[in-house]
Amino acid sequence: xxxxxxxxxxxxxxxxxxxxxxxxxxxxxxxxxxxxxxxxxxxxxxxxxxxxxxxxxxxxxxxxxxxxxxxxxxxxxxxxxxxxxxxxxxxxxxxxxxxxxxxxxxxxxxxxxxxxxxxxxxxxxxxxxxxxxxxxxxxxxxxxxxxxxxxxxxxxxxxxxxxxxxxxxxxxxxxxxxxxxxxxxxxxxxxxxxxxxxxxxxxxxxxxxxxxxxxxx
Numbered sequence: 437x438x439x440x441x442x443x444x445x446x447x448x449x450x451x452x453x454x455x456x457x458x459x460x461x462x463x464x465x466x467x468x469x470x471x472x473x474x475x476x477x478x479x480x481x482x483x484x485x486x487x488x489x490x491x492x493x494x495x496x497x498x499x500x501x502x503x504x505x506x507x508x509x510x511x512x513x514x515x516x517x518x519x520x521x522x523x524x525x526x527x528x529x530x531x532x533x534x535x536x537x538x539x540x541x542x543x544x545x546x547x548x549x550x551x552x553x554x555x556x557x558x559x560x561x562x563x564x565x566x567x568x569x570x571x572x573x574x575x576x577x578x579x580x581x582x583x584x585x586x587x588x589x590x591x592x593x594x595x596x597x598x599x600x601x602x603x604x605x606x607x608x609x610x611x612x613x614x615x616x617x618x619x620x621x622x623x624x625x626x627x628x629x630x631x632x633x634x635x636x637x638x639x640x641x642x643x644x645x646x647x648x649x650x651x652x653x
Contacts, residue, residue: 457494461527469499472628479631484638498522505534508546526566533573535594540584554601571608576616580626610644
């Protein structure tokens with residue numbers, strides 16, 4: 437994909453070679469949606485990312501609570517209206533953050549399909565007319581097993597599988613796990629980051645976009 441953007445993090449200068457704003461689709465589950473965050477429309481990670489990127493970008497939140505990457509999961513993102521809406525948005529950049537809900541027992545019994553389904557989603561977005569650059573994210577830490585979501589599966593299965601998908605597809609990998617390690621106070625219910633945690637997610641993603649832009653990837 438041709439380089440579409442230049443981001444100067446920490447300065448007032450944001451430039452674009454396009455007349456129209458660069459469209460950024462934030463695809464994900466309840467963490468992308470901003471569940472548990474007071475005033476999520478202003479403090480979810482996509483909302484905070486929008487403020488960091490500035491007027492040259494149109495960032496939209498396509499998070500759907502409970503969604504899985506797995507097509508055989510109990511709530512596949514594939515079947516949610518947000519998936520169709522993200523496709524219709526015809527984004528220039530896609531950020532996928534799925535995998536947390538896939539760790540639930542009823543979902544991970546289909547875990548052998550996780551990488552295959554992930555690759556297909558990347559392929560689906562890349563087939564759009566806008567030829568978007570796709571970034572995929574490692575799940576944030578789970579500090580206590582809740583709703584069947586477990587950090588053991590995140591670390592032993594989902595993270596390795598996501599890294600493999602990135603390697604095999606060439607999608608840019610964003611590590612959202614390490615920045616929140618040891619920061620349980622930013623994840624009050626042990627699964628969903630609060631506004632402070634969402635800020636760290638947004639900052640991490642903004643830096644990844646900046647790196648991709650400056651290196652021309």
